[in-house]
Amino acid sequence: MQTIRIDGITRVEGHGKITIQLDDHGAVQDAHLHVLQFRGFEKFCEGRPFYEMPSLTARICGICPISHLLAGAKACDAIMGLRIPEAAELQRRGVHLAQIIQSHALSFFYLSSPDFLMGWDAEPSERNILSLAQKHPDIAATGIHLRKWGQQVIELLGGKRIHTPWIVPGGVASPLTAAARDEILSGIPEALAAATRALMFFKHMMDKLSDELEVFGNFPSMFMAIGRKDGNLCLYGSRRRHEGWLRFADADGNIVADNIHPRDYQEYIGEGVDSSSYMKAPYYKPLGFPGGVYRVGPAARLAMARQCGTPLADEALNDFRGKYGDIPQSSFQNHYARLIEIIFAIERMEQLLREPEILGRDFRAEAKANEPEGVGIIEAPRGTLIHHYKVDSNGMMISANLIVATAHNTLAMNRGLKQVADRFLSNQKVTEGMLNRMEGLIRSFDPCLSCATHADGSMELVVEVLDADGSLKWRIVSKPGVL
């Protein structure tokens, strides 16, 4: 028995390690993702006022702080027992769409596209956004533009790109001005053009990525997402409109559990501990642990949605379904799904901004803690995010339970790793490029490992193959990159 360790997965958010077990003949026995740091938000929030929670939990993740701000604010809204004003709701939905755009652009262009464009087996020093900018300046510029625009919209709405204090319990902290709205609107045509270019480019590229499509997490599994009444793609889940209830689908896309109120999530979702990772493994309770595998994220959302609900995104989705079928079974399709969701987010943003109520002066409702518990659920860029708070009669936190998007995919990522290892590593001389494909599988899920454990870490990669007695058989150390 040998163990290969990829210690320090790069181009993902957070600190992770992959281990691969090979038998004496070099056949893959198992593969596993380990998440390596832990912070403990669920405990150290104890004794703090509930209304601090959105800003505090934003610090779980610098890529998707808006998701934590919104899930946290929704949980606080529930504790206060109120419905937020329409202007606040429209602005919250708008800032969420902006985050979907910037986070998906980061995942696709900055983190994953070097694998497709520079090549899985390219020199490690070549596989990054800065090298990409030299070799494929148009594509890099498109990615930088989309991420930048998403961040700028967040700043125009919330005053700050990262960790805005503007999303608050009961609504938002300030109204939107007509000037800011118009500035956002003026950027929409260029953003939409960039997103459409990106989609066209990747659509053609997909023909060369059939190996990846075949083995990057390609297996039947259940899916989970939040839903709307009309069955279309749902990202925010409006409490005002009684939307955003949880739903599960089977591997064929049939809904097997529907209209699950956020407060009832624990009837369907359990959390298993993996003794070799700080990331827990949620599972579908009716099927038990670890059998209750389900996936979340962009591909899962599109598998479950009737349509997106905007013209260009629906056209792209229909095209995608025509070619690959209604259910994107391979997790590699998350990349494609991200590009469709970027188009959707830009189109929907325009619709929201054109609603006159978005400029309303009633933007924040006030109340004390009126309920002992509150649950807030939202679709973060990488999947369903759940915040659950319990408070005392003074509104001080007693405890919190946070289930983040990446964690839902734990069991699926491990299955995907095994599949990629079987295809590329079994009975072969292992190369750095092969191991990069293992990391690529993880990147296709766009994990936030710091979210997953409410922690994160740093990156180094040394691959060691050990004999059964633990002695070093061989070692790969990647070369320092030169830009």
Add this chain to the structure above:
Amino acid sequence: MEKARIATLWLDGCSGCHMSLLDMDERLLEIAGKIELVFSPVVDTKEFPDNVDLTLVEGAVASDEDLEKIKHVRSKTKLLVALGDCAVTGNVPAMRNNFVLEEVLRRSYIENATANPGAPIQEVPLLEPKVIPLHESVPVDLFLPGCPPSADLIYFLLNEVLEGRVPDLATRSRFGN
């Protein structure tokens, strides 16, 4: 002129400081013309190289691995920058210091678990009982607070260093927002 060898390291933080670095947007490409990014989460370099001119470090020191890394990085870096409030003060990661570590682990892995409860023990780093800021583990040359520091400020710092000046951050930076 030889390009400056720059690295970025990410310990116990949220990645927000690294995202702020990326928020330099097109200026990234301009900076890239003047530096070699020899180690960072956004490039595939896997081992921290020798002779690094400047390392930006995000995050506090929370585990035995963090401690080992920061000592290693310090020994290979001329100028070490504590980037952001977690590196400078411990900030949010250090909020667990108000509790006994076992209690913090108990909440996540026993109370909030429904299958296979118990704290993870294999393949994972050992958590330190207390989270500490960078300067409590190694000497730090520059402190750039902020949650996160703005992209403009990071850009200013890099340019000053590239021009051979010590950046004067006193009137430019602030903690928190």
